[in-house]
Amino acid sequence: MWKPVHINEFDKSLEGLISIEECSDYNENLLTKPPKFSPLLNKRSKLIKKSKSKNIKLKREKNVTQLVPDLSPSKQGFTVSSNFTNNQILNEEEINLEAWANLPLQQPLLKALALLKFEKPTIIQSSTLPAAILGKRDILGAAETGSGKTLAFGLPILHGILELKAKNEYINGFSNGEDGESMKVAKQPLYALILTPTRELAMQVTQHLKKLAKYTDIKISVVVGGMSVEKQLRLLNKGPEIVVATPGRLWELIEENNEHLTQIDKIKYLAIDETDRMLEKGHFQELEKILEMINDDSNNNVKRQNFVFSATLTLVHELPKYLLMKKKMKYNSRITNLTASQKLQKIAEALNIKNPKVVDLSQGKGMPTTLTECKIPCAAQEKDYYTYYFIVKHPGRTLIFCNSIGCVRRLVTILSLLNCNVVALHSSLHQRQRLKNLDKFKGNDNCILIATDVAARGLDISNIQHVIHYQTPRTSESYVHRSGRTARASQEGITVLLVEPNEIQQYLRLCRTLGKTEDLPLFPIQENYLDAVKKRVNLAREIDKLELTVKKSNSNSGWLQKAAEEMDIILDDDLRKDPDEYDDSNNQKKAATMKKKLLNSLLEKPIFPRSFSGKYPLSFEDPNVLLNQGAQEENAIEVMRNVMQNNLVKQTIKTKRLFKSKIPKSDDVNLNSFLRKKSSKSKPNFKHGNNRKRKNRRR
Numbered sequence: 001m002w003k004p005v006h007i008n009e010f011d012k013s014l015e016g017l018i019s020i021e022e023c024s025d026y027n028e029n030l031l032t033k034p035p036k037f038s039p040l041l042n043k044r045s046k047l048i049k050k051s052k053s054k055n056i057k058l059k060r061e062k063n064v065t066q067l068v069p070d071l072s073p074s075k076q077g078f079t080v081s082s083n084f085t086n087n088q089i090l091n092e093e094e095i096n097l098e099a100w101a102n103l104p105l106q107q108p109l110l111k112a113l114a115l116l117k118f119e120k121p122t123i124i125q126s127s128t129l130p131a132a133i134l135g136k137r138d139i140l141g142a143a144e145t146g147s148g149k150t151l152a153f154g155l156p157i158l159h160g161i162l163e164l165k166a167k168n169e170y171i172n173g174f175s176n177g178e179d180g181e182s183m184k185v186a187k188q189p190l191y192a193l194i195l196t197p198t199r200e201l202a203m204q205v206t207q208h209l210k211k212l213a214k215y216t217d218i219k220i221s222v223v224v225g226g227m228s229v230e231k232q233l234r235l236l237n238k239g240p241e242i243v244v245a246t247p248g249r250l251w252e253l254i255e256e257n258n259e260h261l262t263q264i265d266k267i268k269y270l271a272i273d274e275t276d277r278m279l280e281k282g283h284f285q286e287l288e289k290i291l292e293m294i295n296d297d298s299n300n301n302v303k304r305q306n307f308v309f310s311a312t313l314t315l316v317h318e319l320p321k322y323l324l325m326k327k328k329m330k331y332n333s334r335i336t337n338l339t340a341s342q343k344l345q346k347i348a349e350a351l352n353i354k355n356p357k358v359v360d361l362s363q364g365k366g367m368p369t370t371l372t373e374c375k376i377p378c379a380a381q382e383k384d385y386y387t388y389y390f391i392v393k394h395p396g397r398t399l400i401f402c403n404s405i406g407c408v409r410r411l412v413t414i415l416s417l418l419n420c421n422v423v424a425l426h427s428s429l430h431q432r433q434r435l436k437n438l439d440k441f442k443g444n445d446n447c448i449l450i451a452t453d454v455a456a457r458g459l460d461i462s463n464i465q466h467v468i469h470y471q472t473p474r475t476s477e478s479y480v481h482r483s484g485r486t487a488r489a490s491q492e493g494i495t496v497l498l499v500e501p502n503e504i505q506q507y508l509r510l511c512r513t514l515g516k517t518e519d520l521p522l523f524p525i526q527e528n529y530l531d532a533v534k535k536r537v538n539l540a541r542e543i544d545k546l547e548l549t550v551k552k553s554n555s556n557s558g559w560l561q562k563a564a565e566e567m568d569i570i571l572d573d574d575l576r577k578d579p580d581e582y583d584d585s586n587n588q589k590k591a592a593t594m595k596k597k598l599l600n601s602l603l604e605k606p607i608f609p610r611s612f613s614g615k616y617p618l619s620f621e622d623p624n625v626l627l628n629q630g631a632q633e634e635n636a637i638e639v640m641r642n643v644m645q646n647n648l649v650k651q652t653i654k655t656k657r658l659f660k661s662k663i664p665k666s667d668d669v670n671l672n673s674f675l676r677k678k679s680s681k682s683k684p685n686f687k688h689g690n691n692r693k694r695k696n697r698r699r
């Protein structure tokens with residue numbers, strides 16, 4: 001145990017000193033197992049934190065980076081004190097944690113923040129952490145995707161557990177009840193439960209929290225379906241303080257009376273990530289039962305701190321048409337749109353939360369400002385062309401979302417035939433394969449992940465540059481979360497929505513729900529290259545069709561043959577494979593091989609010749625004229641930025657013309673000079689530029 005020692009602030013000899021702590025309770029391990037870096041520990045035993053100012057400044061020492069792992073308290077064989085010094089974080093860099101100073105965060109957590117290089121809290125964190133940590137309030141938080149919501153509930157939970165442990169609230173398996181009587185709880189208390197809608201998200205949250213808890217002795221375990229139950233039970237037997245889980249597997253283990261999970265009604269912290277999704281009717285039946293159990297102990301309910309977060313927590317929908325009609329016809333005047341606050345109230349009631357601190361930074365939309373949105377309207381059968389065009393023209397880590405597993409499978413096959421580096425993620429894959437594919441995607445800057453909505457929420461994969469909605473998402477929430485896999489943590493990203501005529505109603509509904517006053521801008525396609533794209537994609541589709549037919553006929557005859565062999569019977573001639581059918585299948589196989597060869601020869605040549613351009617038109621007169629000649633591949637965000645700039649210029653010209661026609665002649669001169677002055681800031685010689693181009697064209 002480390003205890004703070006009082007310092008006389010007026011003692012000049014102690015200038016620059018922030019605090020002194022003494023070790024008051026030596027752990028046996030510490031005495032018997034001296035840590036490897038004893039010189040540093042000697043320093044630590046004095047625990048003197050020096051800094052130039054009285055800010056929390058974690059100075060990193062040089063040339064001892066290799067010692068970082070040894071700082072883990074478990075490895076050092078001692079329990080970390082609540083005021084662990086950070087002087088031993090080992091790097092040349094200096095991490096200034098001044099911005100966290102208004103929170104009484106425990107030193108091991110500050111140290112982890114320094115290691116993660118989180119110099120300051122994000123907006124959602126600074127808006128919720130004081131109420132959560134100092135006020136111990138329940139939090140309902142809505143903020144854009146990628147804004148750091150995990151830490152907004154992770155930090156208070158870890159901080160709270162450290163505090164509870166330091167207070168020895170649980171002594172030798174006993175905790176004091178309200179009435180002062182001691183009630184027995186299991187030896188290793190379960191302090192916190194975090195629930196997520198998908199397995200991958202649960203694993204990610206676990207990893208994230210483990211990084212934060214690196215310098216504490218807090219254990220975090222994950223309980224999710226599709227993974228070995230035995231291993232999860234083994235880990236639960238170690239009594240982790242925090243369990244991160246998906247509802248299905250968690251309920252399964254609760255039903256099996258897992259000892260550690262029997263304390264679920266005593267937890268001190270409950271976080272439900274992506275709460276709006278979790279509470280959707282009919283989605284997580286187990287969640288209801290889990291919540292019932294958690295809320296079983298009314299005494300604990302009052303003490304428990306709850307965290308509810310999602311980017312779309314306050315997103316509300318307009319009434320469906322049939323209800324609107326009813327409302328109009330006055331059949332039922334009680335039919336009303338659910339407002340954001342009513343939605344929040346419903347969530348709070350469902351979770352038995354009273355008087356929470358509500359922080360809504362999403363303005364009901366949940367989209368980051370660094371996200372560029374656009375669309376490509378096209379026929380259904382053209383979607384493959386535009387998808388392939390996009391990933392060849394704009395390489396980078398790309399996530400493509402489809403509405404069904406079948407669609408994912410087909411697209412994976414087509415793009416693989418086109419030599420694209422693709423992996424799939426959907427619920428029919430084995431969990432191991434899902435994780436393997438995710439790792440592959442994370443490990444390659446140019447990989448393409450084709451997924452259903454299992455990848456839509458929460459996944460935090462760095463540098464996803466593009467999100468393509470191959471099909472218009474069924475809900476606005478889905479659009480927000482899918483798009484939010486890019487443009488995370490203030491980085492830039494682009495989301496492209498492919499809209500076919502059948503999806504226009506869905507698209508319009510989405511725009512209305514998200515409060516879009518304008519249509520999404522068009523992503524520019526260089527039509528002259530589409531022929532080459534089509535040729536390749538069509539070939540890939542033909543090959544896919546041929547291979548599917550061959551596979552089908554093989555599996556049909558194979559099944560009959562196999563069954564006959566197993567039963568040791570000889571098939572009648574008419575049941576054997578028809579020789580014509582056999583020939584057909586062979587011919588199809590040959591045709592597929594031929595087409596593959598042809599496709600491969602095509603794929604050897606680039607679609608976009610090196611000499612060809614990249615930049616998009618900036619001409620004020622004719623935006624379709626390509627001005628610059630550049631590289632073969634282009635940054636999609638830049639391309640779109642140019643388009644939007646161009647649209648803005650066109651809009652300005654339109655406005656100028658409108659003004660010109662409406663304002664009397666005498667004012668024309670003034671207005672002209674005003675507009676010229678304004679536009680000359682961004683584009684000098686606006687008028688001259690146009691004249692020069694006109695002259696050039698005449699020549």
Ligand SMILES: Nc1ncnc2c1ncn2[C@@H]1O[C@H](COP(=O)(O)OP(=O)(O)OP(=O)(O)O)[C@@H](O)[C@H]1O
Pocket residue numbers: 117118119120121122125143144145146147148149150151310311457458459460484488489
């Ligand atoms: N204070 C911070 N400083 C710098 N980076 C941070 C900070 N807090 C979180 N991050 C990083 O921001 C990224 C996004 O965080 P997180 O996954 O928690 O976002 P989110 O709001 O939960 O997103 P989503 O709504 O998609 O689930 C992560 O990579 C995380 O490490």
